[in-house]
Amino acid sequence: MSAAVLEGREKAPATSLWAVWPAILGLSVVFLVEMLDNSVLSVALPTIARELHATASDLQWITSGYSLLFGGLMIAFGAIADRYGTRRMMLIGLSLFAVASLAVLFVRTPGELIAVRAAIGITAAMTAPGTMALCFRLFDQENLLMRATSFIATVGLVGMAIGPTVGGLVLQVLPWQTLLVMNVPIAVLAFFCIRRGIPADNPAQRNTTPLDLFGAMLGTTTLLLTLWTATLAVEDGWGHAAPWLSAAGAIASAVAFVVRERRTTHPIFDFALIKRPAVSASLAYEAAMGLGMAAIAYSVSLQLQLVWGWSPAQAALGNLPQVVVLIAIGPFVEKIADKLGTQRAGALGAASVVAGLLVYALLGRYDYVFIAIALALTAAGMRVVATIAGVTVMRGLPEDQTSTGAALSDTSQEVAGSIGMAVTGTIVAAAIAGSLTSVGGSVTAAHDFENAVTTATLVLTAICAALVIWAARRSTKVEPVEA
Template sequence: MPKEPAERAPRSPRSLREAWVALAGLSAVFLFEMLDNSILNVALPTIGRELHASTTALQWVTGAYAVVFGGLMLAFGAMADRFGRRRVMLVGLVLLGVASLATGFVTTAGQLIAVRAAMGIAAAMTTPGSMALAFRLFAEDGLRVRATTLITTVGLVGLAIGPTMGGLVLAIAPWQVLLLVNVPIAALAAVGVRIGIAADEAADLHPDPLDVAGAVLGTATIVPALVAPTLFVDRGADAWLPWAVTAAAVVAGILFVLRERSAPHPLLDLALVARPLVSSGLAYKAAAGLATAGLGYLVTLQLQLAWGWSPGLAAVGMLPQVVVLVAGGAFIRPFVQRVGLDRAARLSAAAVVCGLAVHGLLSRFGYVWVALALVLVAAGMRVVGVVAGVNVLRGLPENRTTVGAALTDTATEVTSGVGIAVTGTILAALFTGDIAASTWTTQQTAQFQQAVTVAGLTLTAVAAALVGWGIVRMRPAATGRATAPVDDTTPEYA
């Protein structure tokens, strides 16, 4: 039986300062996930020239990582809950270090894609564990929120500075250095986790055997669900392949649900997913993932193609989002203290929906409305990323926290792909001609703006439905317990 929080509290750190070694290691894990793709994207043209890679191969240099990462998170999350969270994370960090070192020997695009796939496996083994271990490290919700905020802030700083850092490195060093930087990050993470976090006790692990069939079906559902959006954008809604891959994801998803409902020891107990805190948190995270990916895609095209901004100026135009994502961490703790975890989740998710609506309705009237939409979505996502994730873990048994963290990451990955697919498909349907052409006709400009409006409002409607479902699901949890603001009587860590 899992131990009660009251039994763990005396052995839990009473401040972030006491757990700084562990938090440094866990922050390094999240930094790897956020920094990896952002720092590599700027090098894709160089990689293409040096490895003689086709456009499709370059797409899979980043796509292989994302697909493997998203497809295996649930399976590795379930394994970590059964065989040890720290053990699985340390194995993943070793794999990350080895795969990163292998970059120095890459001579073809296929070899690089294989290396990126291995890094995706490492990310699936480590990233969900970083949130789960941070949650389990502390006994109080106030410290859990602050620890999660710290870890995500470090990752978002990596996401923000990745392109700039990558450009500076490429000016003085070969592109392989951008992936070799993962080696010291993995080493730092391994030392922090090994020294700062105790090994899992047998009583805290999930005792049931691993549902291998469920793991296979879960992966078979998520992988095509992540591949399909790219196919819709690249080949268009008229092609048969995107629809075939989507159908495969749906069929695998149905089989996965049937398996989990009938298996004696399911990979993912659907009764746990139906718990109010869990289902509401997942709905909020899904809305945030949908909004962030969809809005980012729309704004990037709008600034550069419709308004003619240079890539550098467009990067400056995205700064309001970057500033809020990085600096917003300082406001999460007082906000949660003031309104409580549940209300913070509702309000921040509502901000995401409002940001999408602002862009869909008002972005045609100038950049100020685009900036406001970016700020609203980023602010909402910044809080949801912490609070909804904590709520999901609060709603699960303690021996299921890693698979719970994997579930939140999977929800975000899948809906991010859906957000890009929705916007790309609507643009393809409403815009005639070559969207990348240097000049547009008046008719094409009007078509693009119509597509932006339709896509923005479609995303708004979907995100609003997810948030509404989350609010409805939260009510049973709120009626059964107090929803007072988080008690924060612990010492400061600064």
Template structure:
């Protein structure tokens, strides 16, 4: 199996400056994905009032994008590797611009949900391609890491400033502006990609028949896996509904594996996933997704419900994580050059596990330990998000890079949902009474401390198992 890269621009760029047009377009793609994940949340109360939406409908306004995005990435990754990564990305950007423009004409919550679904489809068409095209743009692994770091930093800045910027916009403009901002971002991305990246060569694509059954099974499984955690939180761990979705997701995963092993032209060749670089990178990404989602949820509840911090103060309490995520990009290149790609991947994943462990054991003792946990997890995630993704693509043939990028994003999305589900289930099983009550009894406070410790240490054990597996696989690379 060859993992030799194929360049996308004739005479591969020898520096980031030579590829600045392409990188500007690819950065814009990642920016809209991160911005869409955060900027709309601050407007949900306003949307609810203006469109007379129920709590469930508002939940789907926020969640429809993530579910569709996560569910379709594998399918569109396979399509892009067959029909052209640049072509699929440009089509997705046109869809994004059109869906964003449609926001101006939204008059009901159902229409807004439809717009969010279309945006999720656009994100699934574009986001994996941004990683794949970045990787293929350069021949040198060092330049690949630097370019991926640059693009991810732009996206993380969007994620960090999204809620604050959204709040300022709502003070002077209608909520629709928050989604209309995607139009100029999409236009910038289209210009950068059309001018900076040439179309894929036929030799860099493959023409295997599309595994439609596998695509349906994979998409259905991922959607069920992403919806189940939300149902656990909303319906409660005692309801049969979330567990029915969870069981269906497990059955779907089994059916998908059976299908992919049996068919001549699988959507996802499991032999490629078994490659040491690929399986180790996916394990590290999965551990980071599990830890980040679970820790973020636990800390938010602790600051606002246990310690009774105001939302503004709680947002300031999360600043250590934001600072590391945004500013930490400057440290990735020297760190990777010093220790190498493989060691950088597993040491950063270990940092994520250590952060979770610190929170589980010491988090209740004071904010200092919470801040230490946030910094360790953010630092680990910042490095592993870049390095593990690059390693996955290094381990794949040149005509499977987009589905490889889609696979890393899907692993993160699914394990993030699993982290929330585990946390919500533990809290629901230990804490009695409404958790949002303004006044807890001493017994409820003790229950909350037990629940957060149990949830954090459970996630620590699972993340540690994933990291250990990744290290074992990486040593075989």
């Protein structure tokens, strides 16, 4: 039998998650590594600074370099995967991801570590669009898709939440390089699980239009500059020229990208797809979730440690309500969607995020119990939204654009999260005279910090609420029937 025929063969749709457990395991592991990679390394930054004699600027690039390239390249790699094979792109990306992670053993300078982190970010962006796209290749039944997506999302979100704790425990007994080297066996496991459990790419289901390289370059530049602007705003503040220049470049690149994509015969992404109510509403929900995650992630740990004087270990334990709820609610997401319908369930999940943000903004400074409630509400809401919005976006796109759609969904969260961090960081920096580490030194500084966090969280809550209301109204619109 010819290779082309073998490549085009498809397995029958699975009737349970257990029937395709190697594939589910592999995709879950990929998503876990994507969520875990940056958070697990953050706790090692002081050690890295000492051993490599890294400056504050070096440390910024070590963390930002990965995030920028990961978030900025996903849509471009999604478009490439739709044309040349999603499974193939995933396997190539995993192989290169393992090699890039192993290269940390040869790092001797901060510049070399920055290069390694950049390579890891690029290879992670190669794998990211395929996670949900390949999951959709396994099932026809909506309930199984919901269940599989929920499981994969749970693994990733829990990984992100426990990343600093895992990193801290590893550093107690092993060198910091271990945090990146442990990516290698994980990538190898994912490679063989996906190779065994997911059928080869079918040429008939690929996007056959030419790849718009110039459009891809403009889109990637826009995302990179947007993410970089948010990073500069947090690190340097708007009092410097750098974030303004980066923002101007992002706007100019975005305008050029839109003009290019509307005029070219074969756009890298058809903007008409975003006009579909199900797709645009789900992306708005995803953006609201990204903003909510940014508000909670930035503020809670700082408050517990800088204002209340908790140790890093105590602060990690203080985030446990988030982890527990993320795990506990997973089995119920499908039931919630079945009982309420995906539209109402998505709106309910997003409303839970907004409610959690309000509880934290208004009451979080007074007692830990309110922080625990806020963490539980936001975690529950994010868990529901991540599953339902992800499935809805994928269902609303043509079969030959699933990788691009998955990348678009991930990017909306990434960009929204960066904007949320920039908003919070800017408001906090404007309210604090001096560095953040001096907050616990006086009652006045602590009070100013809490006021700034309240203001920032309320601002993000208002934006989240606006997105949720718009998405809820948008999702009720009926899609036009195509001839």
